[in-house]
Amino acid sequence: MAKKFSVADYLISPNISDKALFGNVLGIDHNREEVSMEVIEEKPLTIYLNSQEVVTAMTIGDHPEYLAIGFLYNQRMLSQEDELTSVEFDPELDVVVVRTLRHTDFEKKLKKRTRTSGCAVGTVFGDILEGLDQISLKGSKLRTSWMYELSNKINRTDSLYLKVGAIHGTVLCYKSKPMCYMEDVGRHNAVDKISGWMISENIRPDDKILYTTGRLTSEMVIKTANMGIPILISRSGFTVWGVELAKKLNMTLIGRMKGKRFCCLSGGHRLIFDTV
């Protein structure tokens, strides 16, 4: 068996020995025999921005602060100008409260809109699409050797996916080096946790690569663009709109990446084929 890629090689990666992340489930199999399995946990986490309840996300529960910060930035409820004064997680209530120095635009906007149209979900999504016009990713070269090395390292990393399954993973990478590996029941949560970590650690996005196990839908492309990352790679499939958005945003988009096979959907002229 191939040697595992060590978790020590990451700045942050899944803590597969954290027993709060999975539990034991008993079942009966097709042979009518009792089976016992380790299965991923899932719990609600309610995110507040100052005094405003924003959303209840279903999450595996690690890194609630990163999830909250990343979610709020990726939904454009926070911007780079907002100074975070505190991020508090209450494990009894499953609540994270993100506080900012000044009141955020989001609250004003939300209050105004709720008076006319009620619920903010659609509105918020509308805002995200509007904001995309202001994003311009500068093209960044991508070597096939990096892709193969990343895929190989990530697949050999001890993860909750390998341990218990039914989970999505997202990895922030620099060239051929995976840096930050997050997992969650929803692929969007894993991306939001990466985003929260980047903001907290002040990591520049424009020379990075985002790798995900999930499909390349419009939501994934939009989140990645909001984070300022110019390259998005997935081992899964993609949608027409995901591809169209990536082209519009000047993002390099790679789908169906498995072993030494892949399909480049956008930014193909920036690929360097340096492997045989």
Add this chain to the structure above:
Amino acid sequence: MAKKFSVADYLISPNISDKALFGNVLGIDHNREEVSMEVIEEKPLTIYLNSQEVVTAMTIGDHPEYLAIGFLYNQRMLSQEDELTSVEFDPELDVVVVRTLRHTDFEKKLKKRTRTSGCAVGTVFGDILEGLDQISLKGSKLRTSWMYELSNKINRTDSLYLKVGAIHGTVLCYKSKPMCYMEDVGRHNAVDKISGWMISENIRPDDKILYTTGRLTSEMVIKTANMGIPILISRSGFTVWGVELAKKLNMTLIGRMKGKRFCCLSGGHRLIFDTV
């Protein structure tokens, strides 16, 4: 090759010849060759309840009316007491408006809550969990012969999944017979479309089986319980909370169903092993 299970055997099933559901995408593969692929479409659909904008969902775009009705019922924004006066889809604006005879409780509740806490998303989710106490599914027997037959028929059905991939499927079944097959980019949309169809066609839920390709998370179990369906089967994995909720709700839950293998997580005493 095994004979396809005919779509004519379903009351409603994916229309794989509907060219609005997929598009052509050009890419470059690992051999630096141009490749052309058919890929699933994805577009925004904004759902209104009377004058209230509720959500913008990303969907493949078929059956927008069923999606809207099912979403509103599954989010408990509509109840059995609400009489629908019209459901109008505007293909130019990608908007569905669902109208009811009287103002729905949801609007009052939302207006009250938005004044104090702003956004309804978390609140709405909270309401769903509360409502679960009132649901009691009456146990319903499940034969292994039905499961094997269903799995076999569903896998052989002409679907968007077989045609272009990157999509989830959900099938409403009666005993060994698949009745209604819906697909979408999000597994929750596929379930909501089934729900909208059942409400529109006045289909009783308590003798049915819901089959899904997606994972059995809390959200899937809650939706299925809200729909009144006592049996949920998936070919994918599950979370601890999904299993706990199924037990609490007296639901029969089957995961990792592949060929003649499966794992029963809840309601095992209602299984009838009538196959060898």
